[in-house]
Amino acid sequence: MTRRNGKFPDDQNFLLISCALSVTCCSILSTTLFGVAYLNLAILPAFIGILYSSFRSGISLAAFFLFCNILFSEPAGLCNLVLNTGIVLYPLLFALAKPFKNGTLMEKIGLLWMVLLPGMLFVGLVPILDRNARDYKLNSQETLVITVYIFCTIVIGALFIYFIETAWDRQQAKEHMKRLSQNFLYESEKLQQITDVMPLSILSLDDNGTVTALNEFMLELIRNHYPEAAREDIVGKPIKRFFDHSVDEQVGLRLLDDIARMQRYNEKVTFESRSYLVCTAPLVHQRENTAGGMVLIVQDLTEEEKMRSELDNVERLTLVGQMAAGITHEIRNPMAVVRGFLQLMREKSPDELNSYYQLVMEELDRANSIINDFLSLAQSRVSHKERVPLHHIIEELSPLLWADANLRGQSVELRLGPALPLLELNVREIKQLILNLGRNSMEAMGAKGVLTLETRHTADRVELLVRDTGSGISESQREKLFTPFFTTKSQGTGLGLSLCLSIVERHEGSISVESQEGVGTLFTVSFPYDSEENARFAVAE
Known part of the structure; x- marks a missing residue:
């Protein structure tokens, strides 16, 4: 038996302590029964404790039993001590301890009787041997007293074994039920956690179509359509209250009908402009083979579609x-x-x-x-890149940009940030990117317009800003700005900005637009860079 509480002894040690106390009490209260037999039932708890205990504990209990007999047993004498304690039976008693522990209830009672009966015969013979055997004859009344005494002791021993085994069986059953309850609780919590992390909305129903449980995804799904709904408002309520006019009437009726008839259902449902795959399946009690409710699983297909x-x-x-x-x-x-x-x-x-x-x-x-x-x-060709400074590319293009600006009566300003890190760029494509953005800005401005090229960098990105002072772009036009063949120019093709976006994406960068009508437009091109790689390259240079 395992220790249930560290503050108290386990069941076996508790039994040994009880046996030791019983031996003490029986030895103190020992007496002579009707002047015929020596009445001392201490042998009974002593033998039971030795059979149930380990070898070391059994030796300790046997020694304690001998000590109590020396102090309290009558009449005194070595011969009486040997007969009262049954010490000659100790080797047999310790030999039977192991099969006793592994035996059934009846086997344990039989093994106890095997050693208890000779021991009680010895106890019964003590008063007779104390007298003069030649002058004393045992009459029938004394024989009856001794027989009843031995019989009662054997019956009491069997009852003790029965009560001990019954108590231990109940305790083991209680511990087993406790472990089962703990395992069941653990498995239930684990199952709940699994259903909560699965990207599926799961809900269970009883035989009457009433909600019994749901996971977090199902709760969030219901809250998308019923924002004020709480878990307490859903559990215990009929499922049909959550299917209103937003669901197709025929689909909703068919789903509720299949739930009522405990049948499988699998269909795509449209609910408030969102698409869901709804599946239902009956639950069955495996042992009883009876219906145990339904499970409803909903998967949101809107984003996938x-x-x-x-x-x-x-x-x-x-x-x-x-x-x-x-x-x-x-x-x-x-x-x-x-x-x-x-x-x-x-x-x-x-x-x-x-x-x-x-x-x-x-x-x-x-x-x-x-x-x-x-x-x-x-073309989805691979860009051949090299480590170059962005400033060199801008400076090479600046004469061409200034020439175009002069023809239009405009000006160009360069605001190049200091200590710009090197970038992995395809020079030809970046030149095309800057020219497209610059010319688009020039075409969007009138005379005396100003085109500004600015560079700056953060911890992990280099930014190129192309700003103009044109008429700006409306919000509706900004949404379609990078769409192929979309243009606001009478002579435009609508491919320039799409080409710019393609170039930026091939460089793993990003491009964004900020514009205000009547003020101007700002294109921000962002390129990533590795600061550690740049530092190593700078040291190598």
Whole structure:
């Protein structure tokens, strides 16, 4: 038996202490029964304690039993001490201790009787041996007293074994039930935690369609449509109260009907513009094979359907882009031939036709520029990057930007931050990015407009800011600004900013727009960088 409480002895030690106290009391109260037999039942708790205890504890109890007999037993003498304690039976008693502990109730009673009966015979013979055996004859009354005395002792011993075993069985059953209750509580809590972390909304119902339990996801789902709902407002309420007019009437009736009939149900339900996959299944008591309610599982498919729709659109656009890229690539070749022959025809034509040839060639160049932008946007090539300072790229482009600005009557300001870290950039693509953003800003401004290029860096990012003083962009236009073929210009293609976004994404950066109508627009391009890598590179340099 295990120790249940560290402040008290375990069951076996408690039994030994009780046996020792019983031995003491029995020895103190020992007497002679009707002057015939020596009445001392101390042998009974002594033998029971030795059989139940370990070898060391049994030796201690046997020694204590001998000590009590020396102090209290009558008549005195070595012979009487040997007979009263049954010491000659101790080897047999310790030999039977192990099979006694492993035996059944009847086996334990039988083993106790095996050693108790000889011991009681010895006790019964003590008064007879104390007299003169030649002059004394045992009459029938004395024989009856001794027989009843021995019989009662054996019966009491059997009852003691029965009560001890019954008490221990009850205690073990109590401990077993306690462990089962603890395990059940632990498993219930574990199951509740599992259902709470699963990305599924789970709700259980009884046979009458009343809510009995729900997990956190189901609670949040219900609160999306009933913000004031608490767990106490849901548990114990019928499930049908949560299906109102927002659910399709036929779907709701079919779901409630399947719940009422304890049948499986699996269907997609639309509820307040959101899509859910609703599944129900009956619960069954395994042992009794009877209905045990229903479980309702709801999975929100709204985001998945949006993502699936977007992926489908992306796949279609990718296919269209690949086809268009191939077509436009083939268009450039005949356009180049046409432009070449136009130049030859222009040389052999009268001067008054030069304006017509010039107009046709400009339109061909414009079409070729559109094709080049489209091909750059459609191609998903890998950018070959090198570690370069962003300032060098801006300084190389600044004469071209100033020239364009002068033609428009505008100005360009450079505000380059100090000690800018090196970046992994594709120089050609970054030049195209800066030119597109700069020219877009110039086209959005009138005369005397100011284009500002500014650089700065934070702990892990370098930012390029392109600011203009144009008319600004409305909020509705900002939402579509990077959409291919969307433009606010009469002569624009709508591919410039889309190309800029593609370049920034290939550099693992980001681009954002801030604009205020009548004030101007700010494009912020952010590039990531590794501060530790830059420090190592600087030391190497």
